[in-house]
Amino acid sequence: MITFWRVFKSGFRNTFRHAWLSTAATAIMAVTLLIMTFFAFSIYFVQSQLKEVQQKIDLTLFISDDAKDEEIKALQAKVLTTSGVTTVEFVSKLDALKRLENSSKEGSKLAKSASEIGNPLPASLEVKLAVIDDIGAINKTIRGYPEGAIITETSYDSSDDNRKGVIENIIRISNAVTRVGGVLSAVFLIIALLIIFNTVRMAIYTRREEIEIMKLVGATKWFVRGPFIIEGSMYGVFGATIAVMALVPLSRVINQFLVEKLNAGATVGYFSSNFMLIFLAIYGLGIIIGALSSWLAISRHLKL
Amino acid sequence: MILLDRVTVIYPNKTVALSGASLHIQPKEFVTIVGASGAGKSTLIRLLIKEEDPTSGKIIVGSIDYDTIDKANIPHLRRKIGVVFQDFKLLPNLTVYENVAFALEVSGVKSSDIKRAVPKILQLVGLSEKAHHYPTEISGGEKQRTAIARALVRNPKILIADEPTGNLDPKNSWDIIELLLKINRFGTTVVLTTHNKDIVNALKKRVITISRGRVVKDEKVGKYSI
Numbered sequence: 001m002i003t004f005w006r007v008f009k010s011g012f013r014n015t016f017r018h019a020w021l022s023t024a025a026t027a028i029m030a031v032t033l034l035i036m037t038f039f040a041f042s043i044y045f046v047q048s049q050l051k052e053v054q055q056k057i058d059l060t061l062f063i064s065d066d067a068k069d070e071e072i073k074a075l076q077a078k079v080l081t082t083s084g085v086t087t088v089e090f091v092s093k094l095d096a097l098k099r100l101e102n103s104s105k106e107g108s109k110l111a112k113s114a115s116e117i118g119n120p121l122p123a124s125l126e127v128k129l130a131v132i133d134d135i136g137a138i139n140k141t142i143r144g145y146p147e148g149a150i151i152t153e154t155s156y157d158s159s160d161d162n163r164k165g166v167i168e169n170i171i172r173i174s175n176a177v178t179r180v181g182g183v184l185s186a187v188f189l190i191i192a193l194l195i196i197f198n199t200v201r202m203a204i205y206t207r208r209e210e211i212e213i214m215k216l217v218g219a220t221k222w223f224v225r226g227p228f229i230i231e232g233s234m235y236g237v238f239g240a241t242i243a244v245m246a247l248v249p250l251s252r253v254i255n256q257f258l259v260e261k262l263n264a265g266a267t268v269g270y271f272s273s274n275f276m277l278i279f280l281a282i283y284g285l286g287i288i289i290g291a292l293s294s295w296l297a298i299s300r301h302l303k304l
Numbered sequence: 305m306i307l308l309d310r311v312t313v314i315y316p317n318k319t320v321a322l323s324g325a326s327l328h329i330q331p332k333e334f335v336t337i338v339g340a341s342g343a344g345k346s347t348l349i350r351l352l353i354k355e356e357d358p359t360s361g362k363i364i365v366g367s368i369d370y371d372t373i374d375k376a377n378i379p380h381l382r383r384k385i386g387v388v389f390q391d392f393k394l395l396p397n398l399t400v401y402e403n404v405a406f407a408l409e410v411s412g413v414k415s416s417d418i419k420r421a422v423p424k425i426l427q428l429v430g431l432s433e434k435a436h437h438y439p440t441e442i443s444g445g446e447k448q449r450t451a452i453a454r455a456l457v458r459n460p461k462i463l464i465a466d467e468p469t470g471n472l473d474p475k476n477s478w479d480i481i482e483l484l485l486k487i488n489r490f491g492t493t494v495v496l497t498t499h500n501k502d503i504v505n506a507l508k509k510r511v512i513t514i515s516r517g518r519v520v521k522d523e524k525v526g527k528y529s530i
Contacts (some may be wrong), residue, residue, distance in 0.1 A: 002412055041400035042470075210395055212393070213394075213395060215379075216387055216393065217410055217454065218379045218380065218381075218383035218410060219411075220376075220410070221378060222378070238316075
Protein backbone atom coordinates (compact mmCIF):
# COMPACT_ATOMS: atom_id res chain seq x y z
CA MET A 1 0.00 0.00 0.00
CA ILE A 2 2.81 2.38 0.90
CA THR A 3 4.54 1.37 -2.29
CA PHE A 4 1.40 1.93 -4.35
CA TRP A 5 0.98 5.39 -2.91
CA ARG A 6 4.64 6.24 -3.60
CA VAL A 7 4.37 4.94 -7.16
CA PHE A 8 1.20 6.95 -7.68
CA LYS A 9 2.75 10.13 -6.30
CA SER A 10 5.81 9.75 -8.44
CA GLY A 11 3.76 9.13 -11.59
CA PHE A 12 1.62 12.17 -10.84
CA ARG A 13 4.68 14.38 -10.30
CA ASN A 14 6.33 13.17 -13.49
CA THR A 15 3.29 14.09 -15.57
CA PHE A 16 3.76 17.71 -14.61
CA ARG A 17 7.51 17.61 -14.94
CA HIS A 18 7.49 17.58 -18.74
CA ALA A 19 4.46 19.74 -19.29
CA TRP A 20 4.88 20.22 -23.05
CA LEU A 21 4.92 16.56 -23.86
CA SER A 22 2.02 16.04 -21.52
CA THR A 23 0.04 18.76 -23.30
CA ALA A 24 0.35 17.06 -26.68
CA ALA A 25 -0.61 13.70 -25.22
CA THR A 26 -3.56 15.18 -23.37
CA ALA A 27 -4.81 17.09 -26.42
CA ILE A 28 -4.77 14.08 -28.72
CA MET A 29 -6.43 12.03 -26.02
CA ALA A 30 -9.24 14.60 -25.71
CA VAL A 31 -9.78 14.71 -29.49
CA THR A 32 -9.81 10.94 -29.74
CA LEU A 33 -12.31 10.58 -26.94
CA LEU A 34 -14.55 13.26 -28.46
CA ILE A 35 -14.51 11.59 -31.85
CA MET A 36 -15.26 8.21 -30.36
CA THR A 37 -18.10 9.64 -28.30
CA PHE A 38 -19.50 11.49 -31.29
CA PHE A 39 -19.59 8.37 -33.42
CA ALA A 40 -20.95 6.21 -30.65
CA PHE A 41 -23.72 8.79 -30.36
CA SER A 42 -24.33 8.88 -34.12
CA ILE A 43 -24.45 5.12 -34.43
CA TYR A 44 -26.87 4.88 -31.54
CA PHE A 45 -28.98 7.68 -33.03
CA VAL A 46 -29.22 6.20 -36.52
CA GLN A 47 -30.01 2.77 -35.18
CA SER A 48 -32.74 4.02 -32.86
CA GLN A 49 -34.22 5.98 -35.77
CA LEU A 50 -34.13 2.86 -37.88
CA LYS A 51 -35.99 0.91 -35.21
CA GLU A 52 -38.56 3.66 -34.92
CA VAL A 53 -39.16 3.83 -38.65
CA GLN A 54 -39.42 0.08 -38.90
CA GLN A 55 -42.09 0.11 -36.24
CA LYS A 56 -43.96 2.94 -37.96
CA ILE A 57 -44.01 1.29 -41.34
CA ASP A 58 -45.96 -1.79 -40.38
CA LEU A 59 -49.18 -2.61 -42.14
CA THR A 60 -52.49 -0.88 -41.40
CA LEU A 61 -55.76 -2.39 -42.64
CA PHE A 62 -58.58 0.14 -42.96
CA ILE A 63 -62.00 -1.36 -42.22
CA SER A 64 -65.23 -0.47 -43.95
CA ASP A 65 -67.70 1.44 -41.75
CA ASP A 66 -70.32 -1.19 -42.54
CA ALA A 67 -68.31 -4.06 -41.04
CA LYS A 68 -69.81 -5.81 -38.04
CA ASP A 69 -67.85 -6.45 -34.83
CA GLU A 70 -67.85 -10.25 -35.41
CA GLU A 71 -66.48 -9.76 -38.92
CA ILE A 72 -63.69 -7.55 -37.60
CA LYS A 73 -62.92 -10.07 -34.82
CA ALA A 74 -62.82 -12.90 -37.35
CA LEU A 75 -60.46 -10.93 -39.58
CA GLN A 76 -58.25 -10.03 -36.62
CA ALA A 77 -57.98 -13.72 -35.63
CA LYS A 78 -57.27 -14.77 -39.20
CA VAL A 79 -54.58 -12.13 -39.75
CA LEU A 80 -52.85 -13.15 -36.55
CA THR A 81 -52.43 -16.68 -37.89
CA THR A 82 -50.63 -15.36 -40.97
CA SER A 83 -46.94 -16.21 -40.88
CA GLY A 84 -44.71 -13.17 -40.43
CA VAL A 85 -47.31 -11.29 -38.36
CA THR A 86 -46.44 -10.66 -34.73
CA THR A 87 -49.39 -8.61 -33.36
CA VAL A 88 -52.71 -7.28 -34.59
CA GLU A 89 -54.30 -4.37 -32.76
CA PHE A 90 -57.81 -3.03 -33.32
CA VAL A 91 -58.21 0.74 -33.53
CA SER A 92 -61.86 1.90 -33.49
CA LYS A 93 -63.17 4.98 -35.24
CA LEU A 94 -63.25 6.78 -31.91
CA ASP A 95 -59.65 5.73 -31.09
CA ALA A 96 -58.56 7.03 -34.46
CA LEU A 97 -60.18 10.37 -33.77
CA LYS A 98 -58.56 10.59 -30.35
CA ARG A 99 -55.16 9.81 -31.84
CA LEU A 100 -55.56 12.55 -34.39
CA GLU A 101 -56.57 14.93 -31.65
CA ASN A 102 -53.50 14.15 -29.57
CA SER A 103 -51.05 14.01 -32.41
CA SER A 104 -50.37 17.70 -32.80
CA LYS A 105 -51.91 21.16 -32.70
CA GLU A 106 -53.05 20.93 -36.28
CA GLY A 107 -54.24 17.40 -35.66
CA SER A 108 -56.53 18.52 -32.87
CA LYS A 109 -58.02 21.19 -35.13
CA LEU A 110 -58.60 18.59 -37.82
CA ALA A 111 -60.12 16.22 -35.29
CA LYS A 112 -62.51 18.93 -34.20
CA SER A 113 -63.80 19.56 -37.69
CA ALA A 114 -63.84 15.82 -38.39
CA SER A 115 -66.07 15.15 -35.40
CA GLU A 116 -68.40 17.92 -36.58
CA ILE A 117 -69.03 16.13 -39.85
CA GLY A 118 -69.56 12.80 -38.06
CA ASN A 119 -66.06 11.28 -37.80
CA PRO A 120 -65.06 10.18 -41.30
CA LEU A 121 -62.00 8.35 -39.94
CA PRO A 122 -62.13 4.60 -40.58
CA ALA A 123 -61.55 1.94 -37.95
CA SER A 124 -58.44 -0.13 -38.59
CA LEU A 125 -56.33 -3.14 -37.67
CA GLU A 126 -52.68 -2.35 -37.09
CA VAL A 127 -50.48 -5.25 -38.04
CA LYS A 128 -46.92 -5.56 -36.82
CA LEU A 129 -44.57 -7.69 -38.86
CA ALA A 130 -41.58 -9.71 -37.80
CA VAL A 131 -39.64 -8.83 -40.95
CA ILE A 132 -40.37 -5.66 -42.85
CA ASP A 133 -39.28 -7.13 -46.18
CA ASP A 134 -42.36 -9.37 -46.27
CA ILE A 135 -44.80 -6.48 -46.26
CA GLY A 136 -45.88 -6.86 -49.92
CA ALA A 137 -46.47 -10.60 -49.73
CA ILE A 138 -48.33 -10.40 -46.44
CA ASN A 139 -50.52 -7.59 -47.77
CA LYS A 140 -51.43 -9.79 -50.71
CA THR A 141 -52.19 -12.81 -48.52
CA ILE A 142 -54.45 -10.79 -46.23
CA ARG A 143 -56.31 -9.28 -49.12
CA GLY A 144 -56.91 -12.82 -50.38
CA TYR A 145 -58.69 -14.03 -47.23
CA PRO A 146 -62.49 -14.27 -47.44
CA GLU A 147 -62.59 -12.34 -44.14
CA GLY A 148 -60.61 -9.63 -45.92
CA ALA A 149 -63.68 -8.44 -47.77
CA ILE A 150 -64.32 -5.76 -45.12
CA ILE A 151 -60.96 -4.15 -45.82
CA THR A 152 -61.41 -0.98 -47.85
CA GLU A 153 -57.78 -0.18 -48.22
CA THR A 154 -54.38 -0.97 -46.67
CA SER A 155 -51.44 1.30 -45.92
CA TYR A 156 -49.45 -0.72 -48.42
CA ASP A 157 -51.95 -0.06 -51.25
CA SER A 158 -52.11 3.64 -50.59
CA SER A 159 -48.42 4.21 -50.15
CA ASP A 160 -47.07 6.02 -53.11
CA ASP A 161 -43.51 5.91 -51.81
CA ASN A 162 -41.41 2.80 -51.80
CA ARG A 163 -41.30 1.86 -48.13
CA LYS A 164 -38.82 -0.87 -48.64
CA GLY A 165 -36.59 1.64 -50.39
CA VAL A 166 -36.84 4.04 -47.46
CA ILE A 167 -35.85 1.40 -45.00
CA GLU A 168 -33.01 0.22 -47.18
CA ASN A 169 -31.82 3.78 -47.35
CA ILE A 170 -31.81 4.10 -43.59
CA ILE A 171 -29.97 0.81 -43.25
CA ARG A 172 -27.42 2.07 -45.75
CA ILE A 173 -26.93 5.29 -43.82
CA SER A 174 -26.66 3.36 -40.58
CA ASN A 175 -24.02 1.07 -42.03
CA ALA A 176 -22.11 4.00 -43.48
CA VAL A 177 -22.12 5.87 -40.17
CA THR A 178 -20.98 2.75 -38.36
CA ARG A 179 -18.21 2.15 -40.86
CA VAL A 180 -16.96 5.75 -41.04
CA GLY A 181 -17.23 6.06 -37.27
CA GLY A 182 -15.37 2.83 -36.76
CA VAL A 183 -12.55 3.73 -39.14
CA LEU A 184 -12.14 7.30 -37.85
CA SER A 185 -12.24 6.13 -34.25
CA ALA A 186 -9.65 3.48 -35.01
CA VAL A 187 -7.39 5.98 -36.79
CA PHE A 188 -7.51 8.44 -33.92
CA LEU A 189 -7.12 5.65 -31.41
CA ILE A 190 -3.92 4.61 -33.15
CA ILE A 191 -2.66 8.21 -33.31
CA ALA A 192 -3.37 8.66 -29.62
CA LEU A 193 -1.64 5.39 -28.79
CA LEU A 194 1.41 6.38 -30.84
CA ILE A 195 1.69 9.87 -29.35
CA ILE A 196 1.37 8.66 -25.80
CA PHE A 197 3.71 5.81 -26.61
CA ASN A 198 6.28 8.36 -27.77
CA THR A 199 5.67 10.65 -24.82
CA VAL A 200 6.32 7.84 -22.40
CA ARG A 201 9.32 6.71 -24.43
CA MET A 202 10.78 10.21 -24.14
CA ALA A 203 10.04 10.18 -20.44
CA ILE A 204 11.85 6.86 -20.11
CA TYR A 205 14.77 8.29 -22.06
CA THR A 206 15.05 11.49 -20.02
CA ARG A 207 14.83 9.56 -16.82
CA ARG A 208 17.15 6.70 -17.78
CA GLU A 209 19.66 7.76 -15.14
CA GLU A 210 16.99 7.81 -12.49
CA ILE A 211 15.79 4.39 -13.64
CA GLU A 212 19.33 3.02 -13.45
CA ILE A 213 19.70 4.33 -9.93
CA MET A 214 16.34 2.93 -8.91
CA LYS A 215 17.42 -0.47 -10.14
CA LEU A 216 20.75 -0.16 -8.32
CA VAL A 217 19.18 0.61 -4.99
CA GLY A 218 16.90 -2.37 -5.40
CA ALA A 219 13.61 -0.99 -6.68
CA THR A 220 11.28 -3.75 -7.83
CA LYS A 221 10.13 -3.90 -11.43
CA TRP A 222 6.79 -2.40 -10.56
CA PHE A 223 8.29 0.42 -8.58
CA VAL A 224 10.12 1.47 -11.75
CA ARG A 225 7.27 0.76 -14.17
CA GLY A 226 4.37 1.94 -12.07
CA PRO A 227 4.98 5.69 -12.38
CA PHE A 228 4.97 5.45 -16.19
CA ILE A 229 1.67 3.58 -16.18
CA ILE A 230 0.24 6.19 -13.83
CA GLU A 231 1.57 8.89 -16.14
CA GLY A 232 -0.16 7.32 -19.15
CA SER A 233 -3.38 7.01 -17.20
CA MET A 234 -3.14 10.67 -16.20
CA TYR A 235 -3.26 11.65 -19.88
CA GLY A 236 -6.43 9.61 -20.05
CA VAL A 237 -7.91 11.40 -17.05
CA PHE A 238 -6.97 14.88 -18.29
CA GLY A 239 -8.05 14.12 -21.86
CA ALA A 240 -11.38 12.75 -20.62
CA THR A 241 -11.91 15.85 -18.48
CA ILE A 242 -11.38 18.11 -21.49
CA ALA A 243 -13.62 15.90 -23.65
CA VAL A 244 -16.38 15.96 -21.05
CA MET A 245 -16.06 19.71 -20.61
CA ALA A 246 -16.40 20.16 -24.37
CA LEU A 247 -19.22 17.65 -24.54
CA VAL A 248 -21.56 19.40 -22.10
CA PRO A 249 -22.13 22.60 -24.12
CA LEU A 250 -21.82 20.71 -27.40
CA SER A 251 -24.47 18.19 -26.42
CA ARG A 252 -26.85 21.01 -25.55
CA VAL A 253 -26.61 22.44 -29.05
CA ILE A 254 -26.92 19.03 -30.65
CA ASN A 255 -29.86 18.12 -28.43
CA GLN A 256 -31.71 21.22 -29.47
CA PHE A 257 -31.10 20.52 -33.12
CA LEU A 258 -32.17 16.90 -32.84
CA VAL A 259 -35.32 17.62 -30.89
CA GLU A 260 -36.43 20.48 -33.10
CA LYS A 261 -35.40 19.30 -36.53
CA LEU A 262 -35.41 15.56 -36.33
CA ASN A 263 -37.87 14.84 -33.55
CA ALA A 264 -35.35 12.49 -31.95
CA GLY A 265 -36.54 12.67 -28.38
CA ALA A 266 -35.76 9.04 -27.59
CA THR A 267 -32.06 9.23 -28.38
CA VAL A 268 -31.61 12.52 -26.60
CA GLY A 269 -33.48 11.13 -23.62
CA TYR A 270 -31.24 8.11 -23.51
CA PHE A 271 -28.14 10.26 -23.53
CA SER A 272 -29.26 12.74 -20.93
CA SER A 273 -30.51 10.07 -18.56
CA ASN A 274 -27.26 8.13 -18.86
CA PHE A 275 -24.90 11.07 -18.71
CA MET A 276 -23.08 9.73 -15.67
CA LEU A 277 -22.56 6.39 -17.35
CA ILE A 278 -21.28 8.05 -20.52
CA PHE A 279 -18.86 10.20 -18.54
CA LEU A 280 -17.58 7.16 -16.72
CA ALA A 281 -17.18 5.35 -20.04
CA ILE A 282 -15.17 8.28 -21.46
CA TYR A 283 -12.91 8.34 -18.40
CA GLY A 284 -12.56 4.57 -18.46
CA LEU A 285 -11.68 4.57 -22.14
CA GLY A 286 -9.15 7.39 -21.65
CA ILE A 287 -7.43 5.59 -18.81
CA ILE A 288 -7.33 2.33 -20.75
CA ILE A 289 -5.84 4.02 -23.85
CA GLY A 290 -3.26 5.87 -21.73
CA ALA A 291 -2.25 2.90 -19.62
CA LEU A 292 -2.11 0.60 -22.63
CA SER A 293 0.21 2.81 -24.68
CA SER A 294 2.35 3.40 -21.62
CA TRP A 295 2.56 -0.31 -21.12
CA LEU A 296 3.62 -0.79 -24.75
CA ALA A 297 6.34 1.85 -24.38
CA ILE A 298 7.61 0.29 -21.17
CA SER A 299 7.79 -3.20 -22.55
CA ARG A 300 9.65 -1.96 -25.62
CA HIS A 301 12.02 0.54 -24.03
CA LEU A 302 12.38 -0.15 -20.34
CA LYS A 303 14.71 -3.07 -19.97
CA LEU A 304 14.69 -4.21 -16.38
CA MET B 305 30.90 -14.25 2.10
CA ILE B 306 31.61 -13.76 -1.57
CA LEU B 307 32.68 -16.71 -3.67
CA LEU B 308 33.59 -16.70 -7.33
CA ASP B 309 34.53 -20.03 -8.79
CA ARG B 310 36.23 -20.04 -12.20
CA VAL B 311 34.06 -17.28 -13.52
CA THR B 312 34.33 -16.43 -17.20
CA VAL B 313 32.59 -13.58 -18.97
CA ILE B 314 32.73 -13.35 -22.74
CA TYR B 315 30.79 -10.58 -24.42
CA PRO B 316 28.90 -11.13 -27.68
CA ASN B 317 31.69 -9.33 -29.56
CA LYS B 318 34.07 -12.07 -28.30
CA THR B 319 35.81 -9.76 -25.80
CA VAL B 320 36.93 -11.81 -22.82
CA ALA B 321 36.29 -9.68 -19.71
CA LEU B 322 37.01 -12.37 -17.14
CA SER B 323 38.56 -15.75 -17.76
CA GLY B 324 38.37 -18.31 -15.00
CA ALA B 325 38.58 -15.81 -12.14
CA SER B 326 38.22 -17.35 -8.67
CA LEU B 327 38.20 -15.52 -5.37
CA HIS B 328 36.87 -15.93 -1.89
CA ILE B 329 36.10 -13.05 0.43
CA GLN B 330 35.25 -13.74 4.07
CA PRO B 331 32.56 -11.86 5.99
CA LYS B 332 33.80 -8.59 7.58
CA GLU B 333 36.87 -8.49 5.39
CA PHE B 334 38.20 -5.31 3.77
CA VAL B 335 39.44 -6.20 0.32
CA THR B 336 40.93 -3.96 -2.34
CA ILE B 337 40.78 -5.03 -5.94
CA VAL B 338 43.31 -3.42 -8.23
CA GLY B 339 43.92 -3.72 -11.93
CA ALA B 340 44.53 -1.61 -15.01
CA SER B 341 41.60 -0.23 -16.97
CA GLY B 342 39.93 -3.05 -18.84
CA ALA B 343 41.37 -5.68 -16.51
CA GLY B 344 37.89 -6.81 -15.52
CA LYS B 345 37.20 -4.92 -12.28
CA SER B 346 33.97 -3.34 -13.45
CA THR B 347 32.75 -6.62 -14.91
CA LEU B 348 33.42 -8.23 -11.56
CA ILE B 349 31.30 -5.63 -9.79
CA ARG B 350 28.47 -5.88 -12.30
CA LEU B 351 28.48 -9.62 -11.68
CA LEU B 352 28.21 -9.12 -7.93
CA ILE B 353 25.12 -6.90 -8.24
CA LYS B 354 23.79 -9.24 -10.93
CA GLU B 355 23.64 -6.65 -13.62
CA GLU B 356 25.43 -9.20 -15.71
CA ASP B 357 25.54 -12.97 -15.77
CA PRO B 358 28.74 -14.98 -16.20
CA THR B 359 29.21 -17.03 -19.35
CA SER B 360 30.39 -19.85 -17.10
CA GLY B 361 31.40 -20.38 -13.49
CA LYS B 362 29.66 -20.02 -10.16
CA ILE B 363 28.92 -17.00 -7.99
CA ILE B 364 27.65 -17.26 -4.42
CA VAL B 365 27.09 -14.23 -2.22
CA GLY B 366 25.94 -14.77 1.34
CA SER B 367 23.88 -17.90 0.98
CA ILE B 368 22.53 -16.96 -2.44
CA ASP B 369 23.58 -18.95 -5.46
CA TYR B 370 23.31 -16.57 -8.43
CA ASP B 371 22.41 -19.42 -10.77
CA THR B 372 19.22 -20.23 -8.93
CA ILE B 373 17.96 -16.79 -7.95
CA ASP B 374 14.90 -15.86 -9.99
CA LYS B 375 14.51 -12.54 -11.70
CA ALA B 376 11.87 -11.20 -9.35
CA ASN B 377 14.29 -11.57 -6.43
CA ILE B 378 17.12 -9.55 -7.95
CA PRO B 379 15.84 -6.29 -6.40
CA HIS B 380 15.86 -7.98 -3.00
CA LEU B 381 19.40 -9.19 -3.59
CA ARG B 382 20.50 -5.65 -4.50
CA ARG B 383 19.03 -4.33 -1.29
CA LYS B 384 21.46 -6.54 0.63
CA ILE B 385 24.48 -5.20 -1.24
CA GLY B 386 25.34 -1.53 -0.99
CA VAL B 387 27.11 -0.08 -4.02
CA VAL B 388 29.02 3.18 -4.41
CA PHE B 389 30.31 4.46 -7.74
CA GLN B 390 32.93 6.88 -8.97
CA ASP B 391 30.24 9.14 -10.46
CA PHE B 392 28.08 8.99 -7.29
CA LYS B 393 24.82 8.33 -9.19
CA LEU B 394 22.75 10.67 -7.06
CA LEU B 395 19.38 11.93 -8.24
CA PRO B 396 19.95 15.62 -8.97
CA ASN B 397 16.40 16.71 -8.20
CA LEU B 398 16.42 15.21 -4.73
CA THR B 399 18.18 16.60 -1.65
CA VAL B 400 20.86 14.68 0.25
CA TYR B 401 18.21 13.54 2.71
CA GLU B 402 15.79 12.52 -0.06
CA ASN B 403 18.49 10.64 -1.97
CA VAL B 404 19.20 8.52 1.08
CA ALA B 405 15.51 8.12 1.91
CA PHE B 406 14.88 7.04 -1.70
CA ALA B 407 16.75 3.76 -1.16
CA LEU B 408 14.35 2.95 1.66
CA GLU B 409 11.26 4.14 -0.19
CA VAL B 410 11.80 1.74 -3.06
CA SER B 411 12.02 -1.13 -0.59
CA GLY B 412 8.62 -0.28 0.85
CA VAL B 413 9.93 0.87 4.26
CA LYS B 414 7.38 2.77 6.35
CA SER B 415 7.71 6.56 6.34
CA SER B 416 8.12 6.70 10.09
CA ASP B 417 11.04 4.24 9.92
CA ILE B 418 12.61 6.28 7.14
CA LYS B 419 12.41 9.41 9.27
CA ARG B 420 14.25 7.59 12.03
CA ALA B 421 16.91 5.87 9.93
CA VAL B 422 18.05 8.62 7.55
CA PRO B 423 19.24 11.24 10.09
CA LYS B 424 21.22 8.54 11.92
CA ILE B 425 23.07 7.47 8.81
CA LEU B 426 23.66 11.09 7.74
CA GLN B 427 25.26 11.69 11.11
CA LEU B 428 27.49 8.64 10.62
CA VAL B 429 28.84 9.98 7.32
CA GLY B 430 28.99 13.53 8.73
CA LEU B 431 26.36 15.15 6.52
CA SER B 432 23.70 16.18 9.03
CA GLU B 433 24.31 19.85 8.23
CA LYS B 434 23.88 19.32 4.48
CA ALA B 435 20.76 17.18 4.66
CA HIS B 436 18.62 19.63 2.74
CA HIS B 437 21.17 20.62 0.11
CA TYR B 438 20.88 19.40 -3.47
CA PRO B 439 23.76 17.44 -5.05
CA THR B 440 24.78 20.48 -7.11
CA GLU B 441 25.27 22.48 -3.91
CA ILE B 442 27.78 20.15 -2.24
CA SER B 443 31.39 19.08 -2.89
CA GLY B 444 32.51 15.85 -4.55
CA GLY B 445 33.50 14.35 -1.22
CA GLU B 446 30.11 15.19 0.22
CA LYS B 447 28.39 13.67 -2.81
CA GLN B 448 30.33 10.45 -2.30
CA ARG B 449 29.44 10.44 1.38
CA THR B 450 25.79 10.84 0.39
CA ALA B 451 26.14 7.85 -1.92
CA ILE B 452 27.74 5.86 0.90
CA ALA B 453 24.93 6.87 3.23
CA ARG B 454 22.41 5.70 0.65
CA ALA B 455 24.24 2.37 0.30
CA LEU B 456 24.44 1.90 4.08
CA VAL B 457 20.98 2.98 5.14
CA ARG B 458 19.58 -0.48 4.55
CA ASN B 459 22.26 -2.16 6.67
CA PRO B 460 23.81 -4.20 3.87
CA LYS B 461 26.17 -7.06 4.73
CA ILE B 462 28.40 -6.05 1.86
CA LEU B 463 29.45 -2.64 0.60
CA ILE B 464 30.98 -2.46 -2.85
CA ALA B 465 32.86 0.74 -3.64
CA ASP B 466 33.79 1.02 -7.32
CA GLU B 467 36.55 3.61 -7.58
CA PRO B 468 34.85 5.83 -5.00
CA THR B 469 37.79 8.25 -4.93
CA GLY B 470 38.24 8.48 -8.69
CA ASN B 471 36.77 11.96 -8.90
CA LEU B 472 38.06 13.31 -5.60
CA ASP B 473 41.11 15.27 -4.46
CA PRO B 474 43.54 13.55 -2.02
CA LYS B 475 42.02 15.10 1.10
CA ASN B 476 38.48 14.07 0.20
CA SER B 477 39.74 10.68 -0.98
CA TRP B 478 41.21 9.95 2.44
CA ASP B 479 38.00 11.06 4.15
CA ILE B 480 36.10 8.52 2.08
CA ILE B 481 38.61 5.73 2.72
CA GLU B 482 38.48 6.43 6.45
CA LEU B 483 34.70 6.30 6.30
CA LEU B 484 34.90 2.92 4.55
CA LEU B 485 37.29 1.63 7.24
CA LYS B 486 34.91 2.82 9.92
CA ILE B 487 32.02 1.02 8.22
CA ASN B 488 34.17 -2.10 7.98
CA ARG B 489 34.90 -1.90 11.73
CA PHE B 490 31.13 -1.96 12.33
CA GLY B 491 31.07 -5.36 10.62
CA THR B 492 30.27 -4.71 6.97
CA THR B 493 32.30 -6.47 4.31
CA VAL B 494 33.92 -3.82 2.10
CA VAL B 495 35.07 -4.50 -1.45
CA LEU B 496 36.99 -1.53 -2.83
CA THR B 497 38.34 -1.07 -6.32
CA THR B 498 40.78 1.72 -6.92
CA HIS B 499 43.60 3.04 -9.08
CA ASN B 500 45.10 5.05 -6.26
CA LYS B 501 48.50 3.58 -5.42
CA ASP B 502 48.98 5.63 -2.24
CA ILE B 503 45.70 4.49 -0.81
CA VAL B 504 46.34 0.81 -1.53
CA ASN B 505 49.80 0.90 -0.05
CA ALA B 506 48.73 2.80 3.05
CA LEU B 507 45.72 0.59 3.76
CA LYS B 508 47.78 -2.54 4.52
CA LYS B 509 44.78 -4.75 3.83
CA ARG B 510 44.19 -7.66 1.51
CA VAL B 511 44.80 -6.79 -2.15
CA ILE B 512 43.59 -8.82 -5.11
CA THR B 513 45.23 -7.93 -8.40
CA ILE B 514 43.40 -8.60 -11.63
CA SER B 515 45.02 -8.56 -15.03
CA ARG B 516 43.48 -9.50 -18.36
CA GLY B 517 40.51 -11.11 -16.70
CA ARG B 518 42.51 -13.29 -14.33
CA VAL B 519 43.35 -13.06 -10.64
CA VAL B 520 47.13 -12.78 -10.80
CA LYS B 521 47.90 -11.92 -7.20
CA ASP B 522 46.08 -12.23 -3.87
CA GLU B 523 48.02 -11.02 -0.81
CA LYS B 524 46.91 -10.75 2.81
CA VAL B 525 48.69 -7.41 3.17
CA GLY B 526 49.17 -6.30 -0.34
CA LYS B 527 50.74 -3.52 -2.30
CA TYR B 528 49.79 -1.78 -5.50
CA SER B 529 51.79 -3.42 -8.24
CA ILE B 530 50.74 -3.02 -11.83
